[in-house]
Amino acid sequence: xxxxxxxxxxIKYEDDAVTNISVPDxxxxxxxxxxxxxxxxxxxxxxxxxxxxxxxxxFGCINLRSIRxxxxxxxxxxxxxxxxxxxxxxxxxxxxxxxxxxxxxNCGFLEEIKIPTSVEEIDGYxxxxxxxxxxxxxxxxxxxxxxxxxxxxxxxxxxxIPDSVEEIGDFAFSRCDSLVSVTLSNSMECIKSxxxxxxxxxxxxxxxxxxxxxxxxxxxxxxxxxxxxIPKNVYMIGEGAFSFCGELESVSxxxxxxxxxxxxxxxxxxxEFINIPDNVRSIGYDAFKKTKWLKMRTEDFVIVGDNxxxxxxxxxxxxxxxEGVKMIAGGTFSDYxxxxxxxIPDSVExxxxxxxxxxxxxxxxxxxxxxxxxxIFDFEMTYYKSVKLMLEYKDYxxxxxxxxxxxxxVQVFIKDKQPEAESYIKKNLAKIIHYFIxxxxxxxxxxxxxxxxxxxxxxxxxYADYSIKHTQSGGNMEIQLFIMxxxxxxxxxxxxxxxxxx
Numbered sequence: 001x002x003x004x005x006x007x008x009x010x011i012k013y014e015d016d017a018v019t020n021i022s023v024p025d026x027x028x029x030x031x032x033x034x035x036x037x038x039x040x041x042x043x044x045x046x047x048x049x050x051x052x053x054x055x056x057x058x059f060g061c062i063n064l065r066s067i068r069x070x071x072x073x074x075x076x077x078x079x080x081x082x083x084x085x086x087x088x089x090x091x092x093x094x095x096x097x098x099x100x101x102x103x104x105x106n107c108g109f110l111e112e113i114k115i116p117t118s119v120e121e122i123d124g125y126x127x128x129x130x131x132x133x134x135x136x137x138x139x140x141x142x143x144x145x146x147x148x149x150x151x152x153x154x155x156x157x158x159x160x161i162p163d164s165v166e167e168i169g170d171f172a173f174s175r176c177d178s179l180v181s182v183t184l185s186n187s188m189e190c191i192k193s194x195x196x197x198x199x200x201x202x203x204x205x206x207x208x209x210x211x212x213x214x215x216x217x218x219x220x221x222x223x224x225x226x227x228x229x230i231p232k233n234v235y236m237i238g239e240g241a242f243s244f245c246g247e248l249e250s251v252s253x254x255x256x257x258x259x260x261x262x263x264x265x266x267x268x269x270x271x272e273f274i275n276i277p278d279n280v281r282s283i284g285y286d287a288f289k290k291t292k293w294l295k296m297r298t299e300d301f302v303i304v305g306d307n308x309x310x311x312x313x314x315x316x317x318x319x320x321x322x323e324g325v326k327m328i329a330g331g332t333f334s335d336y337x338x339x340x341x342x343x344i345p346d347s348v349e350x351x352x353x354x355x356x357x358x359x360x361x362x363x364x365x366x367x368x369x370x371x372x373x374x375x376i377f378d379f380e381m382t383y384y385k386s387v388k389l390m391l392e393y394k395d396y397x398x399x400x401x402x403x404x405x406x407x408x409x410v411q412v413f414i415k416d417k418q419p420e421a422e423s424y425i426k427k428n429l430a431k432i433i434h435y436f437i438x439x440x441x442x443x444x445x446x447x448x449x450x451x452x453x454x455x456x457x458x459x460x461x462x463y464a465d466y467s468i469k470h471t472q473s474g475g476n477m478e479i480q481l482f483i484m485x486x487x488x489x490x491x492x493x494x495x496x497x498x499x500x501x502x
Contacts, residue, residue: 002014002015002018002021003023003024003027005024005027008026008027008028008029008049009027009028009029009030009031010023010027010029010030010031010034011031011034012031012034013034013035013038016038016039016040016041017040018040018041019040019041019042019043019063020042020043020044021041021043021044021045022044022045022047023044023045023046023047023050024047025047025049026047026049027047027049027050028049028050028051028052029050029051029052029053029054030046030050030052030053030054030057031054031057032054032055032056032057033054033055033056033057033059034054034057035057035058035061036056036057036058036059036060036061037059037060037061038058038061038064039060039061039062039063040063041058041061041063041064042063042064042065042066042086043064043065043066043067044058044064044066044067044068045067045068046067046068046069046070047070048070048071048072049070050070050072050073051070051072051073051074052073052074052075052077053069053073053075053076053077053080054077054080055077055078055079055080055100056078056079056080056082057077057080058080058081058084059079059080059081059082059083059084060082060083060084061081061083061084062083062084062085062086063086064081064084064086064087065086065087065088065089065109066087066088066089066090067081067087067090068091069090069091069092069093070093071093071094071095072093072095073093073095073096074095074096074097074098075096075097075098075100076092076096076098076099076100076103077100077103078100078101078102078103078123079100079101079102079103079105080100080103081103081104081107082102082103082104082105082106083105083106083107084104084106084107085106085107085108085109086109087104087107087109087110088109088110088111089110089111089112090104090110090113091114092113092114092115092116092119093116094116094117094118095116095118096116096118096119097118097119097120097121098119098120098121098123099115099119099121099122099123099126100123100126101123101124101125101126101146102124102125102126102128103123103126103127104126104127104130105125105126105127105128105129105130106128106129106130107127107130108129108130108131108132109132110127110130110132110133111132111133111134111135111155112133112134112135112136113127113133113135113136114136114137115136115137115138115139115142116139117139117140117141118141119139119141119142120141120142120143120144121142121143121144121145121146122138122142122144122145122146122149123144123146123149124146124147124148124149124169125146125147125148125149125151126146126149126150127149127150127153128148128149128150128151128152128153129151129152129153130150130152130153131152131153131154131155132154132155133150133153133155133156134155134156134157136150136156136159137160138159138160138161138162138165139162140162140163140164141162141164142162142164142165143164143165143166143167144165144166144167144168144169145161145165145167145168145169145172146169146172147169147170147171147172148169148170148171148172148174149168149169149172150172150173150176151171151172151173151174151175151176152174152175152176153173153176154175154176154177154178155178156173156176156178156179157178157179157180157181158179158180158181158182159173159179159181159182159183160182160183161182161183161184161185161188162185163185163186163187164185164187165185165187165188166185166187166188167188167190167192168188168191168192168195169192170192170193170194170195170215171192171193171194171195171197172192172195173195173196173199174194174195174196174197174198174199175197175198175199176196176199177198177199177200177201178201179196179199179201179202180201180202180203180204181202181203181204181205182196182202182204182205182206183205183206184205184206184207184208184211185208185210186208186209186210187208187210188208188210188211189210189211189212189213190211190212190213190214190215191207191211191213191214191215191218191219192215192218193215193216193217193218193238194216194217194218194220195215195218195219196218196219196222197217197218197219197220197221197222198220198221198222199219199221199222200221200222200223200224201224202219202222202224202225203224203225203226205219205225205228207228207229207230207231208231209231209232209233210231210233211231211233211234212233212234212235212236213234213235213236213238214230214234214236214237214238214241215238215241216238216239216240216241216261217238217239217240217241217243218238218241218242219241219242219245220240220241220242220243220244220245221243221244221245222242222245222248223244223245223246223247224247225242225245225247225248226247226248226249226250227248227249227250227251227252228242228248228251228252229252230251230252230253230254230257231254232254232255232256233254233256234254234256234257235256235257235258235259236257236258236259236260236261237253237257237259237260237261237264238261238264239261239262239263239264239284240261240262240263240264240266241261241264241265242264242265242268243263243264243265243266243267243268244266244267244268245265245268245271246267246268246269246270247270248265248268248270248271249270249271249272249273250271250272250273250274251265251271251273251274251275252275253274253275253276253277253280254277255277255278255279256277256279257277257279257280258279258280258281258282259280259281259282259283259284260276260280260282260283260284260287261284261287262284262285262286262287262330262352262353262354263284263285263286263287263289264284264287264288265287265288265291266286266287266288266289266290266291267289267290267291268288268290268291269290269291269292270292271288271291271292271293272292272293272296273293274288274291274293276304276305277305278305278306279305279306280304280305280306280308281305281306281308281326281327282308282327282350282352283304283305283308283310283327283329283352284329284330284352285329285330285331285352285353285354285355285357286330286331286334286354287310287329287331288310289331289334294310294311297311297313298313299313300312300313300314301313301314301321301322301325303322303325306326306327307324307325307326307327307347308325308326308327308328308329309321309325309327309328309329309332310329310331310332311331311332312332312333312336315338316338316339317338317339317340317341318339318340318341318342318343319333319339319341319342319343320343321342321343321344321345321348322345323345323346323347324345324347325345325347325348326347326348326349326350327348327349327350327351327352328344328348328350328351328352328355329352329355330352330353330354330355330357331354331355331357332355333355333356333362334357337361339361339362340361340362340363340364341362341363341364341365341366341371342356342362342364342365342366342374343366344365344366344367344368346368349385349388350384350385351381351384352381353381353382355381356374356377356381362374363375365377367384367387367388367391367408368388368391369415370391370408370411370412370415371411372404372407372408372411373407373439373441376401376403376404376407377404382400383400383401383404386398386399386400387400387404387408390405390408391408391412394418394420394421395420396409396420396421396424402428402431403435405424405428406428406431406432406435406436409421409424409425409432410425410432410436410444410447410448413425413451414444414447414451422453425448425453425454426453426454429454429459430459430462432448433445433448433454433463433466434466436448437463437466437467437470437475437479438470438475440475440476440479442476442478442479442482445479445482445483446482449482449483449486455486455490457491457494460483460486460487460490460491460494461487461494461495463483464480464483464484464487464494467479467480467483467484468480
């Protein structure tokens with residue numbers, strides 16, 4: 001007997017030479033991998049006594065063309081028909097509730113399948129790479145469509161998602177090259193990441209007002225999409241959501257929109273008409289780079305939404321950002337190598353990451369009236385908000401990179417003689433003076449020494465020695481000469497060379 005059956009479970013089918021089989025009546029379960037890699041098997045009939053088909057039961061049956069499923073089947077488990085490349089047709093029984101992970105993945109000849117109204121979930125990868133699948137109807141009753149469920153279904157031309165669907169996973173219809181039109185459920189709140197990525201034929205999509213969020217790269221590389229209306233309740237458009245939609249000409253954004261993430265519309269080269277609502281308070285790095293719309297904005301400061309600066313078009317070396325700007329978006333100063341200093345007004349609440357990336361040699365930043373070395377901030381301007389709080393509340397215990405505290409504490413003390421700044425400098429004096437000596441900042445070292453608040457008979461020799469060592473390592477001789485002259489004038493009896501190890 002080619003069938004190995006125990007307790008009504010078909011455990012294994014052993015005869016790989018047979019092409020057509022009928023499983024004996026009375027079998028209640030097809031065991032895990034029971035027919036796996038039966039490469040000559042073409043046609044299978046399962047009796048209605050079968051109630052369960054376990055994982056990978058027909059995995060790799062590359063010549064399987066048709067199979068009759070039992071009428072009482074409730075679930076098709078993980079990978080049951082995975083890599084059944086020749087499967088052309090299959091009738092799913094009424095009463096089926098679940099189509100499992102990779103259930104029909106890579107069934108390249110499957111052209112049409114009718115999903116029963118009883119199905120509630122289509123799990124991830126269920127029909128992935130069913131390249132010839134042209135027709136599929138998602139019935140009312142389905143609630144969940146999993147990640148990459150129909151990814152790579154090149155033949156699929158249109159899809160209507162019924163209102164029963166509450167969630168569609170990432171990549172679910174990604175790379176459906178022939179997909180022209182989509183109508184989405186009125187119950188969905190989110191367009192997940194890369195949901196329609198690479199749907200190069202997509203020209204029409206209807207988004208319901210239930211949508212509140214469009215996630216990263218949801219429509220990226222939809223190169224035939226010409227226009228889209230973002231629903232009235234959407235508050236966020238994710239990173240690269242519409243990137244590289246080369247034919248996109250117009251976008252209508254709702255008043256509810258708060259956030260446009262980085263590169264959201266990058267390389268939408270035909271995009272000419274887009275409204276940025278007044279409520280938009282955050283715009284990410286290069287959100288509109290290489291769009292016709294941005295190229296048409298020629299004013300020195302392109303300010304949109306809730307006072308968000310997204311592009312600088314001027315030619316000044318010292319750029320004074322207008323008062324009232326609340327956010328500086330990433331990429332604002334890209335490709336402007338002539339800028340040496342940027343003056344940031346008190347109105348600025350947020351500076352996005354990469355704001356000075358590819359901005360040439362910005363040397364100085366003026367924040368709240370204090371000018372510091374731009375190099376203390378990373379490309380992401382991580383601690384800008386903390387700096388604002390530190391300056392407002394005179395709180396030097398806030399967590400941030402020490403060099404940022406050093407720069408601002410010294411500038412605040414020099415300009416305002418603030419007691420809190422003075423106290424912080426005294427507690428960290430050696431580290432602070434070392435920092436400015438190593439950065440060859442002659443003016444700041446000179447200001448600290450001449451304030452007569454920090455340099456004493458007990459520490460002058462140490463700083464003189466440190467400046468000599470720095471000069472010997474290629475540092476600024478001017479700082480050493482200043483400190484030595486200061487020592488000779490104020491502490492002539494101190495010999496720094498006694499503590500210098502050559």
